[in-house]
Structures are given as C-alpha cells and as structure tokens.
Amino acid sequence: MAKELLSVQPYKGTRDFYPEDMDLRNWFFGVIKDTLRKFNYREYDGPTLESYDLYAAKSGEEIVNEQTYHFQDNGGRMLAVRPEMTPTVARMVAAKLGSLNMPLRWFSIPNLYRYEKPQRGRLREHWQVNVDMFGSDSIETDFELLLVASSLLKAFNADETMYCIKINNRRFYNDLFEQYMGFDKEKSRKVSKAIDKKGKMSQEAFCEYLAEIGLNGEEIEKLNSFFEKSFEEMMELCPESKGTIELKSLFKLIEEAGMSNICEFDFSIIRGFDYYTGTVFEVYDKDINNNRAMFGGGRYDNLINLFVDKANVSGIGFGFGDVTLENFLVSHNLVPELKSGMPKVLVTRFPEVPYIEYLKIAELLRQNGIAATVYTDEKKLSKQMKYAADEKYDFAIILGGDELAAGTVVVKDLSKGENETVSREDLVNKIKI
Numbered sequence: 218m219a220k221e222l223l224s225v226q227p228y229k230g231t232r233d234f235y236p237e238d239m240d241l242r243n244w245f246f247g248v249i250k251d252t253l254r255k256f257n258y259r260e261y262d263g264p265t266l267e268s269y270d271l272y273a274a275k276s277g278e279e280i281v282n283e284q285t286y287h288f289q290d291n292g293g294r295m296l297a298v299r300p301e302m303t304p305t306v307a308r309m310v311a312a313k314l315g316s317l318n319m320p321l322r323w324f325s326i327p328n329l330y331r332y333e334k335p336q337r338g339r340l341r342e343h344w345q346v347n348v349d350m351f352g353s354d355s356i357e358t359d360f361e362l363l364l365v366a367s368s369l370l371k372a373f374n375a376d377e378t379m380y381c382i383k384i385n386n387r388r389f390y391n392d393l394f395e396q397y398m399g400f401d402k403e404k405s406r407k408v409s410k411a412i413d414k415k416g417k418m419s420q421e422a423f424c425e426y427l428a429e430i431g432l433n434g435e436e437i438e439k440l441n442s443f444f445e446k447s448f449e450e451m452m453e454l455c456p457e458s459k460g461t462i463e464l465k466s467l468f469k470l471i472e473e474a475g476m477s478n479i480c481e482f483d484f485s486i487i488r489g490f491d492y493y494t495g496t497v498f499e500v501y502d503k504d505i506n507n508n509r510a511m512f513g514g515g516r517y518d519n520l521i522n523l524f525v526d527k528a529n530v531s532g533i534g535f536g537f538g539d540v541t542l543e544n545f546l547v548s549h550n551l552v553p554e555l556k557s558g559m560p561k562v563l564v565t566r567f568p569e570v571p572y573i574e575y576l577k578i579a580e581l582l583r584q585n586g587i588a589a590t591v592y593t594d595e596k597k598l599s600k601q602m603k604y605a606a607d608e609k610y611d612f613a614i615i616l617g618g619d620e621l622a623a624g625t626v627v628v629k630d631l632s633k634g635e636n637e638t639v640s641r642e643d644l645v646n647k648i649k650i
Contacts, residue, residue: 230333230341240555242344245373245542246326249346252372256365258322258348263305265328269295271304274523284331298330302347303492303517303534310351310532311524319352319530329538338509338541346542348514349534351521356466359496359516362533363471366500366512367479373551380511380545382476383483384467384498387515389460390487397454398439404431408440413487448482463495492517496533502541504548511545512537556609560648562589563605564614565598570621578614578626578644585645589614605631612648 227233234242250260269287286298299305302325310317325347332341348365350358363382370380394405407430415423420441427437443451448468452461464482471480488497499513514535521528546552562582564575575591582589592601598615605613615627620638628647629636639647 228341230335232340232342241543241552242539244555245539245546246344246346248372249326249369250324252369253324253348253365256322256361256368258324258365261306261309261323261325262327263299263302263309263325265299266296267299267305267308269297271308272297272300274304284333286330286332299327300329300331302327302329302345302536303349303520304523306347306349306534307517307520307532308524310530311521311528314521314525314528314530317352320358321349321351323351324348338507338511338538338544340540344539345536346512346539347534347536349532351530351532354518354531356463356470358531358533359463359467360470360474362514362535363476363480363498364474366498366514366535367476370500370545373546375545375549375551377479379503379549380479381501381503382480382498383486383501383510384464384480384496385482385484385486386460386464386496387487387493388495389455389458389464390484392458392460393443393455396458398436407431409487412485415485443484446484451482451484460495467496486513488513488515492520494518498535500537502545502548504545507544507548509541511541560587560611561609562587562612562614562648563601563608563610564589564591564616565601565605566592566595567598567617568595569618570616574616574621578616578641581641581645582648585649587645587648602629614644 232238253260269285272285273281285300288296290296306323306325310321326344327347328342328344330342333339335341346369348362350362363384366382367380390409391402391405394400394408395402400408408427411423411426411430414426418426424437424441427440432440446454448464452465455461468477468480468482471477486497486499488499493515495516495518497513497515499510502509502511512535514533516531516533518531520532521530562579564579564582566572566575572591579589579591592604602613610631613629613631615629615636620626625638625640626644627636627638628644637647
C-alpha cells in the first residue's frame, strides 16, 4: 500500500509566510509602529487564549456563537482563541487600574482567529493593529483617533483621494430610535444588526429583512429616509441627544483641522460589536477594485465595568488587519521595493583558500553593521555569483590565492556589475559607501 502523504497546504483561511512575505509584513508593521510612537502610543500584548466568558459578555452574538474557536481545557474551563483584542486590553487595564497614569495610549499587533468564510480581505487567522486610548472622554480624544487612523495611511504615502472616513455615533443612533422612532431597546438592537449588514444586501432584501424583525411599512419608509438626509437634517431629528452634541462638536474639529475632505457622516456605520457606546467610524478604500471598509472602531465607555464595578474609565480605539492593509497598498501601488537597512554581502570561496579566512572577512563586516554570509559549498564562482544575484545581494567578495597573498579582496558591486580591488583594511569603508 502506498504511503499516504500529508498535505502541504496550510489550514484553510491561514497563510504560510515565506521570507519575501515576512519582508513585506515586517516593513508595514515597522511603518505602523514608527507612526504610532510619534503619537506617544506604547506597545502591549496579551495571551492568545482567554476565558470564553470574556467574549460572551460583550463581543456580540455572531462573534461568540459562530466565529470563535473555543474548547474546554483539561481543568473543565471554557477557553477561546482570541477573535479580537479589545476585551483583552480592557481586562489588562482593569487589572492595574489603580497604578496606571491616565490617559493611556496603547497599541498592539496580535494574531487573531475567527471561524468564518475566507474571502478577499478576510481570513480565519490574521494580524491586527489595535490602537486604543483609555481615561479620556473628551471629543478631542475621538478626533485624535481619527487623526491617527489617517496618519497611518499617509505614512504609506496614501493621499486623500485613496480613502475616506465614515462616522456615526451610537448614542445618537440609540436616542434616534428610542425617542424619534419609538423603538424599545430590543427592537433598536435588531435594527442595528440589520443596518450593519445593509451594505451586503440589495435594497429589496434589506426591506424584507426589516419586515421580518418586526418593522411595519411606515417604519421601514422612515428608516430608509435616514440614509438620504444630510448631516444637518439628521441632527435636527434628535437635537437634545448627547450623541447629536458629540457629532456636531466632532465635525467642527474635523473642519478646523482641514479633514472635511476625508471625513463624512454616514448613518449606516453602526459597527457589529455590542460594546460600542459613542463615536463609531470606518475607513473606506476608494479604489473601485477594493471599495470596502478597511478598518474601523469607536468608543466603548463601559467595557472596564465588566471587571471593576463603577470603574468609570472611558475607552476608544480602532483596529485593522494586515490582509486589508496589504490589499490597499497593492491596489494603490504603495509597496516599494523592499530592502534591508544594511548592505547584504556574499563572501565567495575558492578551494585553495582556508575557510577561516572567509570567516574572518564575514565577521569583520558583521561587526561593522553589514550583513555578510560565507558561501557554504565549494562550487564554481559562476554558480556562487548566480546565487548572489538571485538572492539580491548588494556585493560579492572575491578572495582567491593571489588576493590572499597580496592582502586584498575584490569587491563586486552587483547592482552596477563593477569590480574593484581594495585592501582588507579598506573593505568596510568600500562597502559602506
């Protein structure tokens, strides 16, 4: 019987990262970290496994019931593989609440897991950038998160024709439906789920779905009118709402900061998680081939109270995945030719020269901040040079018997195809030029 071989494919919805893939990932994570540190955000991380109850409490039914990888451990505890990071950071803040200096500016780039249908921009495992601020409930804090989100895209040389930020407010939404529409909290919750899915269905299907969850014809017509009204008209519907006041103040800041051309009010922005309480927003790619929400977030003022009673610590944040970011960068031709920050050198070999001489050269280069590798096999020089070219080395060092006797080496600049003989003492300076 023939041996049954194992599949070389990764688990559905996950990826293998070959070196060139890691080069890309490390590059854009590096850009992100540098940008966030300029805003004085500090990096944190948490465990991949969390209590299942952490997500059951606030993440929303779809995440918990349909998309969370969960299991019972040997001690009978229900655990979940983290599908998102916000509950974890809220738990971490609550654990050291008395010793933390507010406001906190934190970020993380964890890998997350959700059991969902893999598709463009959405996999079962991905890395997600999470940016959060705790301990400030001012509208300036909400604006700062919008500014940071825009600055991250601009750090990749994206311009304002490539993306837009769509904004709503959950307090405004709740008051509008309870005060203006007369819905109770349960009916408002059901409608919010419908609106969150609106962009993925036809108008006819959306109206049918609203009818299924209990809206009559007049209510459906009134609800649909919200998507046609201007920002000013919407604010007049519920003028006393705290959410209305917050939205007006936020858009005033947006105008003063010169960001009106990339920020707009959109009543359909609800966000699927149950823990959002105030400003919510999503960042959209405007490319016709990738016209979708790339990432989003919002305010979650009550999340710390899951762990500490009456904690009264506000929070706001956003997150975006590496898959959607890569799609954005590729679709707008924003990925540069990636090279390491140091010269890359291959030290070639000849049989007549002791191996230790090549090791000395490589170590000298490494001590001076130059990446150097000694070719491990004794092959023809032409094969060694082909390897150097294929692996995108910057220089090749040639040291034969004659060069060894003369105390010199030949430095080949692979980008120019030029050779130059230098003393071993001048080698480092030659490579660094």
